[in-house]
Amino acid sequence: MNIERDCPVCHGRSHVPFADERIDLERVSTLTYASRKPPEFMCLRLVRCSTCDLVYAPTPPPEDFLHASYAGADFDSGPEALAAARTYATALGPHVRELAGRNAAVDVGAGSGPLLPWLQDQGFASVIGIEPSTAAIQAAPPAVRSLLREGMFSASMLQGEITSLVCSFMTLEHLHDPGEFVGTAHGLLESGGAIAVVVHNWRAPLNRMLGLRSPIIDVEHMQLFSPKSLRELLERAGFERVVLSPIRNAYPLRYWLRLTPLPDRAKKLVLAALERFGLADRCFSMNVGNMLAVGIKP
């Protein structure tokens, strides 16, 4: 049997139960490891760390299995990916304006690179997207594709770069070792440089209300953060002046509908009605329990 891992944020070993394992192997499809897919309400066994408040899977699947899954995952992009990038740009804007350096900006888990043109507009000397999925890179427009580097985030992928900003959106939940990730980012950043991450907040009211029916309860999530555990993660890596803020996600109504826990038949009926009234592509922004954290390397 697997040996339980420590809390991946504070390395504590004392925890309380959070969710039992629910995995239906018949439904584990290639789509499971693409982002923004319909929720499947499957999860690994989850516990809550009594020390830092992180919810995590103490016995996750092996790391090489995850790498292979992400590299081969079907790619799901289009209007939703663009809408997400606009949301992140809006949240990141004030922090980027305060940033002193304009050397490299790196987006980790960049997908088809929808945020990269915005980073270029902010005046960074170089803009780099790191993305493990070949399909995502192939789906990028040619001008953006040349900014994307294929693989998992590591210091060697950015050799020779002076980095002012490392950002990563909705990826920390998927990593075996989020502490290693922020430590690598800290090592790469110049003094005064910033890390910016967006994660789900399991303590947000909407997620607490939906409980185990929340879209954040998902087989691909190795851990789920709360404000306390996210702050702990960044401060342990050496980041200072850590600021947390809730973000409002703007998406077309047809995408919001996909996320709801309604049965498929009901979703089809509602979608047909939205399309009939020309509302399916109307953008609507809502606080759905995601948070941005920004920290500065002293």
Ligand SMILES: [Zn+2]
């Ligand atoms: Zn902990």
